[in-house]
Amino acid sequence: MRNSRTGWLLLSPTLIILLIFGFAPFLYVLFVGFNQWNVFSAEDGLIFNGLDNFRRLVFDADFLHSVGLTARFAIFAIGSEVVLGFVLAQMLTRNFPGKSLFRIIHTLPLMVAPIAVGAIWRLLVIPGFGPVPFFLDRWFDLQYQIGTYPDQALWTSVIMDVWHWTPFVTLTMLAGLTAIPKEPVEQAKVDGASRFQVFWYVTLPFLRPVLLTTVFIRIMDAIRTVDEVWMLAGGGPGTRFTGIYIWRVVFPRTDYGYGSSISIITLYLTIVLCWLLFIAISGRRKGETE
């Protein structure tokens, strides 16, 4: 009993902080989401409008478009990061000349703030001044203008995200790979398993918890991506992701009610997506236990 009380006492600062800075704001956003509230409207204050905001977003073409774009961004960026991260992590489990230097250089992007990453990439790709459009035009006669071609803006965002976050995936994968016991791998090889069979039946199952955690983190990051993409293209065509759309609704439009409802739905979609992914990767079904 005393142990339990001491435990709660020790936990209480964390719980209080979580309650104040995590749960209370969430409840507030939930409350605002059921109201019409624009500070520049003719009527002051919050006006309860039930589910109107949620109904509105179902028919909001811009919001739906932003969800579609975010999904494309997340799938391509995270997919590339996982594949690249795994390959690099495999590489780093072996010895090769310059490995330490490579590991340092490879990890550097992780240390750069997202806003700085966006600024660097903007300087690289800005039409008229950036080296990337210049050389693409000179060498391949390719018109590369992220302000004019939405697909180019989207792909540039994906590549920028991959550049920024692949090191994170590599490091987590590397931790997972080095934690795999040698015996099952060696046993599989002795039993005549091919490299692919070793990977599929031994490495991947051991790596599954790490993979799941990494993908979860990256999905949450990708869905709330704002700063670096904002710096890159200002939320222009091809990059008006959900996070940027929410920012536009809440800040320049000061439509706090509608912005809150979009935030709630985005959170809900993130949770559902992560849950579905959890089931898919872990293979857990209803009724199964640990």
Place this chain on the structure above:
Amino acid sequence: MKKIFTLVLLLAFALLANMSLVTADHHGWWVEAAAPYAGTTIRGVSESTPPSNYVADVLAAQFTELTGINVEFETTSWDQMYSKAINDMEANTGIYDFVYIEQDIIYSYLAQDYLVNLTQFAGDNPDLAYASYDESAFTSFADYFKNADGDLFGVPMEAFVKVYLYRKDLFEDADIMAAFEADYGYALAPAETFEQYRDNAEFFTAYGESMDMDLWGTTVQGSTGHPASTYEFLESIGPSFGLYNWGINLETGSAQSANGGALDGDTAVAALDYWVGLLPFAPPEATSSTWDEVASSFAAGRAAQGWVYGENAAWIATDDSRSAITGNVGVRLPVTAEGVIEAAEMGDGYIGYYDGGAFGIPHSSRNKEATLLWLQFIGQPSVQAEWAAAGARITHTATFDDPLIAEQDTKVDGYYTLLEEQGPLFAGAPPFPFHAQVREIIDPFIHRVILGELTAAEGLSQAAMAVDEELDRLGYGM
């Protein structure tokens, strides 16, 4: 003779003594008035523009030296400036003691009662009222920051018009002039009609390509990820075609032609069609360009002509460290459709945007008295001329006659004279209490027209409908 000489000498001495006494007296007034607030730090936020940067780099330091009041002045991006100021004032947090009020947002701020009535506040605090600060010294631009009673809510700190700039070195080159005349059958000159503007743009783009130069025919403030493109269309191109007040009829609360609006009307469609039609003659960065990039592109010599905010005119024309075309900048009124200038002269319209802003004190400020001193400091006549020369902004009528400005005027091809004499043809943004909200609604449609996903007619028709829906939601609709 000796007596006269002695008399003149005595008079001169007396005058000098009097001047130094006045200066010392003024200095003493600031020190005395600011004494209770010495050591206080006042904070402000503004967009990073040439006039704002002058405030941050020069005026803030001078004020601190004189009064002991510290000024922390944040110059940031346009979007961030608005977000920070509005959030602070709405939440009443009191982070900022003075905020930049762009002319177009003043109506929203006044409607929300965010700002302190400066005239009244100074009247209530006579000890803080500086004798040389005179509200009547401001140009008529200050009227945008007054209420119906004539009380001022912001001290104007910048005011300029968006003008037509062109490269004199190109337009006055004999070979180029001959080539143009051979191609188009009339003499090359700064544009006075839209057809001429387009011909110029087309010609210089082709010329740049044939000479393997990084030169295009025109600037276009056509960012597809920023409101700058909407602003260029609604506040520069639209009015020059005769589209006023964003095509929104405040009486009917509608932007649709069917309900008295004009955003989807023939004039608006013609204006947007024309403007988007200039994109092939603009530098490749045009679709990523806000007002800053337009000024930079023009300063880099990448466009032969363009619509450029006047605050940039001075540095583009004179600052060798930032501009490749110093000494070669021509300034004219922007081109207009037939009858638009006449309508503006009659007071029935305007030809473009009279832009600018003021510093105001939010009610949420915790240091209103110290900030009032600061605003009077930047609003006094003695600091105006150098500030105007650095930032191409004029807010005091007397500044136009200052010798420094007269000298600068010749270097900027008469920009200041144009501002003084033809400034009244321009106008500030319409008095919308929903400025940013409705502009945000229009943005995506303008962006899609620029990208070619919608025609001008489709884009404006959809925009007008969306604006009406938003006006309804905001409670300003029909």
